[in-house]
Amino acid sequence: MHPLLTRNRLGLYLLGWIPLAAIVVLLMSAGGNLTWLESALIVVPLCVLYAFICLSAWYTAKSLPIRGESALRLIGVHTLAAALVSYFWMGLGWVLVAFLGKTSAFQGLDRRFAPQAPILFGAGYLLYSLAVASHYVILSLEASRQAEARMMEVNILARDAELKALKAQINPHFLFNSLNSISALTSIDSSRAREMCVLLGDFLRLTLGLGEKTAVRFSEELDLLEKYMAIEKVRFGDRLRMQETIQEDSKTCLLPPLLLQPLVENAVKHGIASLPEGGEIRLAAERQNGRLAIVVENSWDPEAPPRRSGGRGLENVQRRLEARYGKDASLRVNTEGELFQVSLSLPAESGESA
């Protein structure tokens, strides 16, 4: 749809043509061959028509985006179009003149018009070129507005995902079970109970702190995971085993905060907790060829009783990746027998957390 073909815009556009038409009227009568009135009689209807003809520049401008076409081709095509359109316009002028010339009031108009015709052609050429230029301006304005809207949408999505992630972060189950463990420890081993309180405090503080940032270093996320695992280790004892293979290089990479914590929490909740004998969680990270690859893997019982809120954590991580990286990041889930594996791949960005 042409951007000017709405009621308000078309009115303004036609209004803009009034001074242009006035200039053409002056130019045409300047040579003294045509009177001011004759010039206006010819030019005004022609300009009204031409205003609409010039709208067609939109389509040529649109099919020939300024970036992406060679300048030569661009100029060539538009010059040719301008020449054709203005020649056609001049032809219309001749038709009108011939028509007017038939009336007694404008005897011999065609003879007087002839020397002015090239001026009409030139004016048409310039007007069309002006239309092309204005349409390019409109196009680029539209593109930038669309880009802005898209950016805004991405931002909103990201914020939304972040908020949901944070809300899900402090999992009530985890919190209440940890408190129950502390309650048990107070009479068994009070110093361990205190240790657990400190761990839980650290974990909550880190969660809140990281949640306020937009990007954190992988090493910071690993610190949080360490606290989290230490707490769960108190709950599950020997049932919970952890193995980390973290490449040193990967630790400086930046990633959205609290991206991995839900994955590891899932591994505990749906994996380890579903197995009477427990199991192992393996976390591996590697930076290679500008990509950061992270794998969280755990044993699980495929026939385990369904746990509440299953899958929401994964979905959340996926949405956050999408919001942040678009198609440049991926999350894959692989379940093979008693192994549950989540693989993330995202662009390896370095820098300070912020």
Next chain:
Amino acid sequence: MSHSPDKRWKALIVDDEELARHVIREFLESHPEIAVAAECANGMEALKAVAEHKPNLIFLDVQMPKLTGFDVLELIGTDVPVIFVTAYDQYAMRAFDVHAVDYLLKPIGRERFDAAVERAKGRLGEKMPSAQELAAAARPPQQFLERLVVKDGTRVTLIPVAKLDYAEAQDDYVALATQGKKHLKQQTIAGLEAGLNPDNFVRIHRSYIVNLERVVRIEPYGKDSRLAILGDGTRLPVSRAGYARLKALLDERK
């Protein structure tokens, strides 16, 4: 565990976390009339311990590996007072409230614990509400059974719902047909139907529920009824109302 004559109560503690069991054990120390008969780390152990010790009070964690607390209750029957223990599960909590079942929230407080024990003692001889009803009430809305738990003698079988071919009512039981075998479960067919996803399972007859995936074709049979032919050749009767339900579902799938 000691069995001094004044300990008239035998309790079972079922929780997969050692520390969680410890809290209950510790609280029970101030109830000298209650002896801890056994501690179990999962539902299977609990079933064995129930058979062995015949406890008259069970502390039962809801979230456990293999069998949930609801599964355990379903399998041990409803003669023993059970006090459920859970960290946080809004639907389970509501179900317990509705069915007046005692439950403790982690972290467990001493007062609440004592009150629950006293109430449980007063309830000896009273039956617990049906485990299936309780479990159904504890399921979040729009969530359906994912597996069925069946006990054949001492053996517990877990049947993933996707592997259920059909179910047939037999008096107070339903026969669950899966992979060529049949398992009897004490449940009404209506109760089972309520727990199954209506997009996949249809009540084709007063006595039959079928897994839609298994139906190969429908054949006319007699005046008003039809037969559903399953992939393995099984022929199940389809009533007129059942056919209407089946057809509506199949049309929906197209």
